[in-house]
Amino acid sequence: MSIRHGLLALLRRGPMHGYQLRSSFEESTGGTWPLNIGQVYTTLARLERDELVRALPEAEGQRPYEITAAGRAEVAAWFATPVERADRPRDELAVKLALAITTPGVDVAAVVQAQRTASMRAMQEYTRMKRSAEAPGDLPWRLVLDAMVFQAEAELRWLDHCESSLRRYEHKQTGGAATVQLEVVDERA
Known part of the structure; x- marks a missing residue:
């Protein structure tokens, strides 16, 4: 908007x-x-x-x-x-995951899990906020909160999909053998 x-x-x-x-x-x-x-x-x-x-x-x-x-x-x-x-802005999370997959040394599963945790917390907070918006004049705010809850739910489903896609990809790449976990490189150090 x-x-x-x-x-x-x-x-x-x-x-x-x-x-x-x-x-x-x-x-x-x-x-x-x-x-x-x-x-x-x-x-x-x-x-x-x-x-x-x-x-x-x-x-x-x-x-x-x-x-x-x-x-x-x-x-x-x-x-x-x-x-x-x-018309909507670029999806930073999609770009981040695409880059994480193609950047050596990044633990993509950890990136997905960190986002999943943050999305779940956000969804829980939106749900709490929604329960407190009960006055008739709160309808616009409740609709915004509904949109945020639905977006968080969709993001969580998409993260599940990413995780299963990564597992399938790793399985194909290794022929079913155990994969080596890539470590996250902290570039701030």
Whole structure:
């Protein structure tokens, strides 16, 4: 998701200044994507340049912004367009495992296990947080938490798949003989 579209969506609710936008964004996402106030004002400046928002007269030391008709059309198009897998950032874990497999001296099983442990802890924490979000106004936050739980579950399933694929690969490479465990090299030393 772009911050640009997130701010436009929030401005559809009504005029807001930067700090209100940051607060509303973080509240809507349960703080899972904290925004730097500088990002908010930089994005607002670009949105204003692109005529998607307009600055209103300053009030109480703050400059509120409102969405324009072009901004409404932009955010409506964003809501109507499915998110493509290619639009999402690179998957750092997939890249890390691909590099671990091809880098001598890396214990790939340990990399997988460390990630599995971290993913399991995260999923348990998300589940705990979900239980505490029971008020009707918590629905947006609960949906974000659901997405995070489902992503953690999918990651755990994928890690299981990676582990079994590695075992099959090692078995083929060694003809079924015992494999030598590669050790992790700590490059910080």
